[in-house]
Amino acid sequence: MDNLSSLRTPIKRARGLGSAHSGTHHFWVQRVSAVALIPLSIWFMVALVGKLLGGDPYTVMSWLKNPLTALTLGALIVALFVHARLGIQTIIEDYIRCETKKIAALLFLNLFIFGLGAASLMAIARLHFFGI
Amino acid sequence: MGNIHENRPLSPHLSVYRWQITNSLSILHRISGFGLTLGLMPLALWLWGAAYSPELFTCISDMAASIVGKLFLFGWSLAFYYHLANGVRHLNWDLGKGFDLSEVLASGRVVIAFALAMTVFTWVYIAQIMGWIHG
Numbered sequence: 171m172d173n174l175s176s177l178r179t180p181i182k183r184a185r186g187l188g189s190a191h192s193g194t195h196h197f198w199v200q201r202v203s204a205v206a207l208i209p210l211s212i213w214f215m216v217a218l219v220g221k222l223l224g225g226d227p228y229t230v231m232s233w234l235k236n237p238l239t240a241l242t243l244g245a246l247i248v249a250l251f252v253h254a255r256l257g258i259q260t261i262i263e264d265y266i267r268c269e270t271k272k273i274a275a276l277l278f279l280n281l282f283i284f285g286l287g288a289a290s291l292m293a294i295a296r297l298h299f300f301g302i
Numbered sequence: 303m304g305n306i307h308e309n310r311p312l313s314p315h316l317s318v319y320r321w322q323i324t325n326s327l328s329i330l331h332r333i334s335g336f337g338l339t340l341g342l343m344p345l346a347l348w349l350w351g352a353a354y355s356p357e358l359f360t361c362i363s364d365m366a367a368s369i370v371g372k373l374f375l376f377g378w379s380l381a382f383y384y385h386l387a388n389g390v391r392h393l394n395w396d397l398g399k400g401f402d403l404s405e406v407l408a409s410g411r412v413v414i415a416f417a418l419a420m421t422v423f424t425w426v427y428i429a430q431i432m433g434w435i436h437g
Contacts, residue, residue: 292352
């Protein structure tokens with residue numbers, strides 16, 4: 171054990187959360203969402219190219235009528251936005267040095283992610299449950 | 303405070319490193335991820351338009367059908383296949399596998415080949431169903 175680790179209390183080491191107080195949470199969620207996105211994104215790409223391209227709102231609506239389709243698209247949206255948020259957060263933290271700008275960028279990122287993510291889920295729910 | 307920043311030793315500037323397949327693919331993963339995130343906006347607007355606003359849907363469809371729109375879609379498809387394949391490459395590294403130099407170079411080439419081939423395949427398929435080419 172080196173000198174530095176002796177300055178940490180045993181409980182701090184046991185929790186393993188480090189200086190950002192979040193431990194490996196960011197890393198782990200990034201990987202979990204990545205694994206989820208492999209099948210989900212391929213599924214969406216196939217649907218997009220095979221069914222939805224060039225279609226009208228009714229094409230999207232009839233596609234989302236199937237509960238499994240609506241559920242899977244919802245899962246894709248959640249995994250996609252979570253994954254994008256973590257990735258862009260890393261880019262912001264790596265490249266923006268000024269603390270004020272960094273916090274502003276992170277706030278804007280959250281607005282972008284939660285705004286568009288919630289809008290997408292709402293649209294899926296409406297198309298599935300109520301149609302157009 | 304200013305002194306602390308000014309007198310800090312700097313690591314060698316990025317430009318001293320030679321560009322090669324390893325660091326090129328690494329930064330491309332970031333660039334493609336950033337680009338794909340920008341694509342979340344038209345994706346959300348497209349869904350929103352389908353559910354709530356036919357005008358918005360038409361607007362998004364028209365933009366997608368324009369030359370510039372097609373270029374963006376082409377870029378997003380390439381970024382998608384690249385990020386997908388390189389992401390799998392990263393997950394494999396996370397399992398502690400594939401770190402030998404020969405393996406890193408080989409998997410990098412596979413990723414490039416996959417991304418290019420799938421992008422071409424996708425657009426040839428789209429061209430066929432859209433009737434741009436007859437075959």
